[in-house]
Amino acid sequence: MAELRHIPVMLGEAVEGLAVHAxxxxxxxxxxxGGHARAxxxxxxxxxxxxxMDRDPAAIAAARAEFAGDPRxxxxxxxxxxxxxxxxxxxxxxxxxxxxxxSSPQLDEAARGFSFMADAPLDMRMDTSRGESxxxxxxxxxxxxxxxxxxTFGEERFSRKIARAIVARREExxxxxxxxxxxxxxxxxxRREPGKHPxxxxxxxxxxxxxxxxxxxxxxxxxxxxRLKPDGRLSVISFHSLEDRAVKLFxxxxxxxxxxxxxxxxxxxxxxxxxxxxxxxxxxxEELAANPRARSAVLRVARKLPDGEAA
Numbered sequence: 411m412a413e414l415r416h417i418p419v420m421l422g423e424a425v426e427g428l429a430v431h432a433x434x435x436x437x438x439x440x441x442x443x444g445g446h447a448r449a450x451x452x453x454x455x456x457x458x459x460x461x462x463m464d465r466d467p468a469a470i471a472a473a474r475a476e477f478a479g480d481p482r483x484x485x486x487x488x489x490x491x492x493x494x495x496x497x498x499x500x501x502x503x504x505x506x507x508x509x510x511x512x513s514s515p516q517l518d519e520a521a522r523g524f525s526f527m528a529d530a531p532l533d534m535r536m537d538t539s540r541g542e543s544x545x546x547x548x549x550x551x552x553x554x555x556x557x558x559x560x561x562t563f564g565e566e567r568f569s570r571k572i573a574r575a576i577v578a579r580r581e582e583x584x585x586x587x588x589x590x591x592x593x594x595x596x597x598x599x600x601r602r603e604p605g606k607h608p609x610x611x612x613x614x615x616x617x618x619x620x621x622x623x624x625x626x627x628x629x630x631x632x633x634x635x636x637r638l639k640p641d642g643r644l645s646v647i648s649f650h651s652l653e654d655r656a657v658k659l660f661x662x663x664x665x666x667x668x669x670x671x672x673x674x675x676x677x678x679x680x681x682x683x684x685x686x687x688x689x690x691x692x693x694x695x696e697e698l699a700a701n702p703r704a705r706s707a708v709l710r711v712a713r714k715l716p717d718g719e720a721a
Contacts, residue, residue, distance in 0.1 A: 417514065418445025419704045420647055423691050424507060425449045427645035427711035434504035437461040437637075439490030439630065441469050442513040444476060450507070451482070458482055461498050465489040465537040465621075466516065489537070491629035494636050502639040508630065511649040512536070512617060514703060524617060526609045529589030534613075534620045544616045545586050553577045563624075563652065564615030568599045572612060588613075614650065624652060631660045635683060640716035643687070647709050654690075654708045661686050661712045682719070687711040 418424075424446060428436060432455035438447045441464040451460050462473050462485045470487040477483040484498045490508060493499055516522050516536065523533035523544065532545040548556065553573045560569035575598045576585060585591050592609040599608045618624060634644055648654040666682025691709040698705055 417701045417703070418442070418449075419509065419701065419707045420691065420693055420697070420709050421445055421449055423709050424509070424645045424647055425453075427687060427709065428505035428507060428643045430454065430505065433457040435459040435461070435501065436505040436507070437463065437493060437499060437503050438507045438509075439463045439493055439634075440507075440509045440513075441473050441485075442466075442509060443469065443472055443515060446507055446509060447473075447477075450505075451477075451480070454482055456482070459484070459498075461496070461503075462486070463488055463490050463493060463496070466513075467537065467539055468515065469513070489626050489630075491626040491633065493630065494633035499637045503634075503637050503642055504639055505643040505645065506634045506638060508627075508634075508644075508646045510623070510627065510647060510653050523588050524613070526588050526592035526607060526613055529587055532586055532588050532591060534617045536621045542620065544620050545584065547616070547620060548576055548591075549580060549584050559619045560612050560615045562615070563618040564611035564613075566611040566615060571598050618652070624656060627653060627656050628660075631657070635664065635714065638714040640714055642714045644684070644712045644714070645709065646711075647707055649706045649708075654710070657710050658690075660684075661710060682715050684712045685715055687713050 428450065430436065430450055430453040432453065434454070436450050436459070438450065438460065441447055441462045447460060447462055454460060460483050462477065462483060464470050464473065465488065467487060470485060473485050477485065486496055488496070512524055517524050520528035520530040523530050532543065534544040535541055556576055557569040557573035560566040560572055566572065572595055575594055579585060579594055585594070592607070595609040595612055601608060638644060646657045648657055661684050664680070664682070664684040665686070666680065688711060693704040693707050
């Protein structure tokens with residue numbers, strides 16, 4: 411099979427956010443097909459170190475094929491949530507890059523089951539070596555759990571109707587293919603949003619649930635903070651509001667600001683450990699014209715504060 415094309419999103423902005431220096435130690439926790447990693451590596455000297463992680467075996471195979479011979483590079487097949495468990499991160503990191511969500515190769519390879527644009531097995535696992543597929547989940551989850559997933563992770567307002575239809579349909583036979591699920595959802599809710607397939611929100615929700623993406627993000631952010639050196643940078647690209655909110659709140663909650671609301675007393679702030687670097691960034695018009703898949707991207711950058719420095 412020909413290598414599927416992947417255009418790295420917000421490449422310049424994300425790498426600039428890391429403030430790479432030639433002798434630094436950096437981790438790309440979502441290698442994908444290496445666009446961001448190549449840009450970081452191009453800025454490293456002989457003493458620099460680049461650590462590459464991905465939960466997708468195909469991405470790790472691509473990383474090994476390209477970088478295994480470079481003594482500056484180390485590669486690990488794992489979820490970035492586990493980055494603090496890798497001995498290579500123990501000396502501390504000068505920068506960590508996370509490019510969240512599903513990659514273009516995952517979307518474009520029909521057999522992975524991420525897209526409703528082609529009929530394929532209903533898989534959706536980023537790590538195909540472990541865990542249950544979307545088809546497995548839909549085969550055993552009860553109606554309420556399915557509805558909760560579609561609403562919580564997809565903000566699908568017809569979640570209950572879709573869940574009811576899925577449970578009724580599987581009494582006849584399991585839903586095993588993307589085409590079956592997409593057609594069922596379209597029958598239930600119709601074409602209500604011009605230019606948007608009615609299964610879009612449900613497919614996103616199932617993918618997030620199958621891959622435990624928000625849990626991995628929360629764990630990964632905690633691990634990143636524990637491994638960043640003072641003045642180290644965290645650069646995170648997210649693609650939907652649930653991810654971006656988690657990143658935004660993580661930076662805020664570690665900024666040392668007093669938390670509270672108008673309805674209650676202020677809550678004492680924890681010591682400041684992070685400071686936002688600038689505001690949220692978005693793709694340029696030029697990038698959107700060249701790569702429409704970047705349209706929902708948001709980049710946030712933070713710096714780990716040395717002990718005693720205020721945010």
